Amino acid sequence: xxxxxxxxxxxxxxxxxxxxxxxxxxxxxxxxxxxxxxxxxxxxxxxxxxxxxxxxxxxxxxxxxxxxxxxxxxxxxxxxxxxxxxxxxxxxxxxxxxxxxxxxxxxxxxxxxxxxxxxxxxxxxxxxxxxxxxxxxxxxxxxxxxxxxxxxxxxxxxxxxxxxxxxxxxxxxxxxxxxxxxxxxxxxxxxxxxxxxxxxxxxxxxxxxxxxxxxxxxxxxxxxxxxxxxxxxxxxxxxxxxxxxxxxxxxxxxxxxxxxxxxxxxxxxxxxxxxxxxxxxxxxxxxxxxxxxxxxxxxxxxxxxxxxxxxxxxxxxxxxxxxxxxxxxxxxxxxxxxxxxxxxxxxxxxxxxxxxxxxxxxxxxxxxxxxxxxxxxxxxxxxxxxxxxxxxxxxxxxxxxxxxxxxx
Amino acid sequence: xxxxxxxxxxxxxxxxxxxxxxxxxxxxxxxxxxxxxxxxxxxxxxxxxxxxxxxxxxxxxxxxxxxxxxxxxxxxxxxxxxxxxxxxxxxxxxxxxxxxxxxxxxxxxxxxxxxxxxxxxxxxxxxxxxxxxxxxxxxxxxxxxxxxxxxxxxxxxxxxxxxxxxxxxxxxxxxxxxxxxxxxxxxxxxxxxxxxxxxxxxxxxxxxxxxxxxxxxxxxxxxxxxxxxxxxxxxxxxxxxxxxxxxxxxxxxxxxxxxxxxxxxxxxxxxxxxxxxxxxxxxxxxxxxxxxxxxxxxxxxxxxxxxxxxxxxxxxxxxxxxxxxxxxxxxxxxxxxxxxxxxxxxxxxxxxxxxxxxxxxxxxxxxxxxxxxxxxxxxxxxxxxxxxxxxxxxxxxxxxxxxxxxxx
Numbered sequence: 037x038x039x040x041x042x043x044x045x046x047x048x049x050x051x052x053x054x055x056x057x058x059x060x061x062x063x064x065x066x067x068x069x070x071x072x073x074x075x076x077x078x079x080x081x082x083x084x085x086x087x088x089x090x091x092x093x094x095x096x097x098x099x100x101x102x103x104x105x106x107x108x109x110x111x112x113x114x115x116x117x118x119x120x121x122x123x124x125x126x127x128x129x130x131x132x133x134x135x136x137x138x139x140x141x142x143x144x145x146x147x148x149x150x151x152x153x154x155x156x157x158x159x160x161x162x163x164x165x166x167x168x169x170x171x172x173x174x175x176x177x178x179x180x181x182x183x184x185x186x187x188x189x190x191x192x193x194x195x196x197x198x199x200x201x202x203x204x205x206x207x208x209x210x211x212x213x214x215x216x217x218x219x220x221x222x223x224x225x226x227x228x229x230x231x232x233x234x235x236x237x238x239x240x241x242x243x244x245x246x247x248x249x250x251x252x253x254x255x256x257x258x259x260x261x262x263x264x265x266x267x268x269x270x271x272x273x274x275x276x277x278x279x280x281x282x283x284x285x286x287x288x289x290x291x292x293x294x295x296x297x298x299x300x301x302x303x304x305x306x307x308x309x310x311x312x313x314x315x316x317x318x319x320x321x322x323x324x325x326x327x328x329x330x331x332x333x334x335x336x337x338x339x340x341x342x343x344x345x346x347x348x349x350x351x352x353x354x355x356x357x358x359x360x361x362x363x364x365x366x367x368x369x370x371x372x373x374x375x376x377x378x379x380x381x382x383x384x385x386x387x388x389x390x391x392x393x394x395x396x397x398x399x400x401x402x403x404x405x406x407x408x409x410x411x412x413x414x415x416x417x418x419x420x421x422x423x424x425x426x427x428x429x430x431x432x433x434x435x436x437x438x439x440x441x442x443x444x
Numbered sequence: 445x446x447x448x449x450x451x452x453x454x455x456x457x458x459x460x461x462x463x464x465x466x467x468x469x470x471x472x473x474x475x476x477x478x479x480x481x482x483x484x485x486x487x488x489x490x491x492x493x494x495x496x497x498x499x500x501x502x503x504x505x506x507x508x509x510x511x512x513x514x515x516x517x518x519x520x521x522x523x524x525x526x527x528x529x530x531x532x533x534x535x536x537x538x539x540x541x542x543x544x545x546x547x548x549x550x551x552x553x554x555x556x557x558x559x560x561x562x563x564x565x566x567x568x569x570x571x572x573x574x575x576x577x578x579x580x581x582x583x584x585x586x587x588x589x590x591x592x593x594x595x596x597x598x599x600x601x602x603x604x605x606x607x608x609x610x611x612x613x614x615x616x617x618x619x620x621x622x623x624x625x626x627x628x629x630x631x632x633x634x635x636x637x638x639x640x641x642x643x644x645x646x647x648x649x650x651x652x653x654x655x656x657x658x659x660x661x662x663x664x665x666x667x668x669x670x671x672x673x674x675x676x677x678x679x680x681x682x683x684x685x686x687x688x689x690x691x692x693x694x695x696x697x698x699x700x701x702x703x704x705x706x707x708x709x710x711x712x713x714x715x716x717x718x719x720x721x722x723x724x725x726x727x728x729x730x731x732x733x734x735x736x737x738x739x740x741x742x743x744x745x746x747x748x749x750x751x752x753x754x755x756x757x758x759x760x761x762x763x764x765x766x767x768x769x770x771x772x773x774x775x776x777x778x779x780x781x782x783x784x785x786x787x788x789x790x791x792x793x794x795x796x797x798x799x800x801x802x803x804x805x806x807x808x809x810x811x812x813x814x815x816x817x818x819x820x821x822x823x824x825x826x827x828x829x830x831x832x833x834x835x836x837x838x839x840x841x842x843x844x845x846x847x848x849x850x851x852x
Contacts, residue, residue: 362518
């Protein structure tokens with residue numbers, strides 16, 4: 037949680053944080069600036085003190101929405117630094133970072149650097165800073181970074197937003213089910229009142245409209261049918277018409293408009309009727325799902341919940357990414373992941389990389405079975421929160437029926 | 445242009461490129477993978493050879509949309525590398541990058557690294573790579589990077605997409621004008637048929653819907669009124685009702701859905717009537733605009749076009765960011781910028797940092813005058829392309845009337 041940041045800094049012996057803000061959306065920037073829509077700036081924080089947001093003159097008004105103390109670049113000698121290093125962009129950035137740190141009273145020490153940027157650009161800036169600056173040491177972490185650790189549990193304000201996104205996403209799933217159900221069968225085809233085939237592209241357009249109406253934005257939904265559903269990350273082909281009796285994996289993971297908290301949920305639907313192989317695999321996925329939810333508790337390793345699902349699927353004879361690393365058939369991915377300002381964040385729930393589930397964690401539970409060569413894939417995913425009393429709060433509130441009957 | 449990449453590599457003595465793909469959208473990744481919706485992977489390119497896209501098993505189907513040669517991570521020994529460095533994420537990444545480069549036949553030399561990532565994570569990976577790997581030298585550029593240089597001019601395929609985005613954006617601006625005009629006056633208020641005030645939030649919702657219907661997405665439009673319009677990057681307050689006689693800066697810069705080419709345009713509107721101060725400043729901005737378009741030619745420095753506008757505004761007595769660096773009144777920003785897969789890219793058109801305008805450049809021309817303390821701001825922006833014959837193609841096709849009359 038945000039309230040842990042100073043402790044997390046102390047554990048890492050960090051004297052200060054410096055967070056680079058660019059036009060690109062970054063979850064850490066959002067986390068610290070409370071969603072202020074700035075397109076440039078630097079958040080500076082001395083350990084034990086409140087963060088300061090330094091921005092250029094054009095951003096000052098928008099920056100106030102952060103609730104942070106806002107200071108204009110001019111107060112840090114911006115124009116002098118730019119002028120002094122006019123022809124050397126690397127020296128300019130190195131001098132600017134020093135001016136910013138000194139400007140908030142950090143005269144030296146260990147500085148954690150955060151934010152996102154072009155690797156090509158920052159590679160040279162980091163090298164120059166390491167080479168030329170002795171007062172400060174930039175500090176990174178290749179895994180379990182300070183902000184990943186902070187974000188791993190959600191506070192009450194975050195939970196309120198997460199519940200709001202969940203409720204709106206559930207409405208959209210329901211509207212989508214009803215939209216499809218309003219069509220009619222023409223043989224195995226699915227057509228509208230005029231006999232025109234319903235395509236995946238039309239469904240996705242419908243979903244995006246429904247999201248926008250509720251202040252949410254799509255970040256790349258999956259609506260994949262038949263063989264495509266057999267590849268977990270295939271998005272589905274817009275021009276493909278829906279057909280009865282095919283497994284459809286619908287994985288929706290929208291976020292608050294412009295960047296913010298996510299929801300993440302998946303349903304697998306067969307329109308009209310389900311082939312026996314799909315029905316059987318679906319029941320197995322649901323059993324895996326129930327076992328996983330049952331095992332999801334504070335203090336449990338995410339990877340251990342995954343092991344339960346791996347044991348179950350392997351016992352039924354399915355290949356898994358544990359029994360056959362790299363397999364594209366069977367159960368081929370992690371059980372779930374944390375969700376927040378990132379769609380994927382710790383705690384991790386993989387047998388290879390795992391984090392402990394904690395009170396305040398918000399995670400997905402999403403077992404699946406994939407058989408692209410047999411023309412189907414199945415995944416069922418709810419997002420859940422672990423309450424303070426250790427119980428599970430299901431945030432995805434939509435039935436898990438496989439067959440979607442047409443009533444058009 | 446993409447066709448220049450090998451020459452740009454040669455000029456930088458690069459033996460290979462390595463482009464890191466993550467969940468975060470990155471323009472360089474999009475540029476090389478033709479918009480394939482992969483959420484992880486690495487593009488590898490030896491100079492003079494076609495790029496190869498390495499991805500995990502879950503991404504292989506989606507990766508095919510790139511048109512590149514796709515290879516599964518397994519072919520590079522992924523699982524062996526992960527196992528060998530299970531407990532050391534930095535060593536794992538360093539070994540993996542070496543395996544990828546070796547896997548496409550790059551046994552050593554200078555490697556340009558691109559893509560976007562968490563600075564906190566890559567700082568440590570870069571340090572370890574520099575320290576431990578002798579065969580390869582990672583190469584960065586703090587400015588005018590290889591891909592910035594390539595993207596600075598657009599090829600025919602890119603221009604076709606850019607024109608498509610422009611046409612759809614122009615439709616949305618027109619629809620927005622008509623939507624507002626359909627309201628009626630109630631004193632200085634702007635109300636709907638039921639007498640309900642029209643708010644900025646309602647206008648923005650309308651715009652987002654119109655964009656989505658056309659396969660475009662908002663990336664943070666500005667619709668700012670009165671004093672807010674006086675701050676170039678203020679987005680506008682959703683709950684604020686529109687009022688007659690206030691300057692409204694409407695800056696719309698959508699992109700293709702899910703990431704892609706942008707359009708960028710701004711209009712300033714006064715509903716019903718314009719105060720004299722706004723009218724006068726508007727005419728000055730239009731004169732500056734016309735002078736700037738007149739001066740926009742291949743071979744011209746972007747910064748020199750800016751100087752023309754600075755001279756003109758200063759001659760009228762307005763402060764500028766040249767005469768008073770850091771000013772928040774007068775003309776406070778650059779004249780324009782290149783637009784493509786990034787909303788802001790070279791060529792730069794600032795008196796401080798400038799690039800040459802070239803045939804195939806696509807830039808904005810956007811002079812403005814800002815007086816927040818006097819309660820107004822004005823900006824007028826078209827996006828233009830410089831054709832092969834040196835002439836200007838205006839991509840923003842919407843009238844530049846200041847006064848938007850109500851007809852509801």
